[in-house]
Amino acid sequence: HVHQSMSNSSTSVVANARPEGPKTEEEKDLDFANYFHSYGFLYHQKDMLQDRARMDAYRMAILNNADNFKDKVVLDVGTGSGVLAIWAAQAGARRVYAIEATSMATNARRLAAANGMQDVVVVLEGYMEQLNIPEKVDIIISEWMGYFLLRESMLDPVLGARDKYLKPGGALYPSHAQLLLAPLCSQLYSQRLSEYEEEVYSWARFGEYMRAQNQIDIGVLDPVWDKEQHDYLMNTAHWCQLHADEVIGDAVSIFEFEVGAATIEDVSTIRSSFSARIHVAAELNAFGGWFDCQFKGSSASPAALPVELSTAPPSETHWGQQVFMVHPPEAVESGDLLEGAILCTRQKQNHRLLHLQVTFKITRLDGTATDERTIKYKID
């Protein structure tokens, strides 16, 4: 019998077995249970609604560009509590279709009515892919961004909706996004390393206890324990609110795209090389990953006041940053050149979670270079 906190497991549960997303009804049930379910609680909606940078960016993008929304038809993919849809209505939209897969749809409907927008905002409960919107739309708004931009794979239904419903020249909010990577000397590294060492040590003590108390030799499981802890503590991305001084070199864009032009294939597998200059003598003990996105409207209907939402440190958003440990670390000097490549793919057992592979080497100012290293991470 496992502790009540078993759902607080260090790893995520299996959602479905296809990297491209759920296809059968049972895969959809599984995906709902493991993913959408969380969005059905006001508790989690509050978390997102309290994220000032997130809210300011969307609010300004919509309300400060009200001319673009006036008398338009808008689609909000994954409306949650319905706030973006209400803003679109406040900006003068003629009609807003607000799609929500969870029962939070009921609250979105209540909230729209309480804010006097029941004649404009039409909340539809269901999966974007399975609903029929009765008309083409001028604008699609959506807050689909996950950790490391792409975790959760929430962009898929947005791109599907775009292909099916967006009028030629229509705009996506946000319109552009970039994924960034930067070399770090992070406090989180030593924290995770000491947790890892403590877990290895405590397993050894536990082995002595099991032999003395229970007449069972568990030594054969030592490497299994070590791997489980290493996978979790050193090779899984960790959420962090980085300080600016933990970034020790250039933050470089490893992927950028226009939401209006990207395909699901484009965002399912990312291959990219990068080159970043180190700025200070330090230990490179991690990479940091985050994203920026922009609200520029479309070329046919550009935003008069473009807005950027950045999750770079020291921004304080609920996305924070993702930290990928470099274990063991590499000593670096100011002027060293960090060069490498990344491969980001979806996990086979859960298309909403990611694998990230980082290959890198460091070239010193004197021309010597470290051996190339490759580290594989899970973004769970």
Place this chain on the structure above:
Amino acid sequence: HVHQSMSNSSTSVVANARPEGPKTEEEKDLDFANYFHSYGFLYHQKDMLQDRARMDAYRMAILNNADNFKDKVVLDVGTGSGVLAIWAAQAGARRVYAIEATSMATNARRLAAANGMQDVVVVLEGYMEQLNIPEKVDIIISEWMGYFLLRESMLDPVLGARDKYLKPGGALYPSHAQLLLAPLCSQLYSQRLSEYEEEVYSWARFGEYMRAQNQIDIGVLDPVWDKEQHDYLMNTAHWCQLHADEVIGDAVSIFEFEVGAATIEDVSTIRSSFSARIHVAAELNAFGGWFDCQFKGSSASPAALPVELSTAPPSETHWGQQVFMVHPPEAVESGDLLEGAILCTRQKQNHRLLHLQVTFKITRLDGTATDERTIKYKID
């Protein structure tokens, strides 16, 4: 986008839609993802292996009754890391079939071999219901107990295995179990109440913020928030390690059964009345729930040294106790009689989780009685 800690949700995910358990393949996938999955980590196995009371009870029940195991065929339902199976082999069993649904089966196989029991312990990976054991067995051992005894519904496959494989006169380890309820004056009540009050207050402040900062009136969701928090904080069972002095009256058995004779129906819906004397003047602000079980063997093959495993306070087991809030509390005096009834059923959306309904009144020494109250809880 919900926080990475979204799997730390206050409520459990949907596992399957039938209270009697998964029937279709998709329901089984869902159940595996949400339930068995956790048992695939050594981290959780270690938690259970460190539970001294749990381990001592099983070890003594098996090794101190080695005569009952000598040359016998044993079945271990849900072997996990395989320790109970190894003990059965150490006690002299001729053959132990150890069934495990998760990939922990591989570790159980390694552990059995490392402890010299590879010729006795046969680890089979799969669901109990779907495997074929090639012979009848003399003894079934299993650690199937969940919070409040019945959470997790792990007894079902044990009873199924008993009906299919246990020889007449064969023994179950444990052989008997009781579910207990006691009146509490618990510290947890005031803690949860203040959390609840803080959540209600913070939502009100959040409402002011949303109106001022975001031009959205969220007042219509006040009762939705209140209900979500109340359901979680006041009407969901909470894990606790109770102190003995938090128990303010008799702990009474509300359900007891012989594992060898019970049916799945018997353990799926429990109806019972109870009557407990209050021992001290206090505030009755909660009920506590826990279980005991016994290892007595069978009548044909009784244990020479019967063992009891109790999770009553102040025992320190990983099961702890479950606390059910009585909000608002009832003032009670020494000698008051607490009378009531319980109805415990499985949740429709997840047969491993429970509903508990408690109806009660308090009769004073002067013969006056409180109104009858009924409170419904979830055991998530």
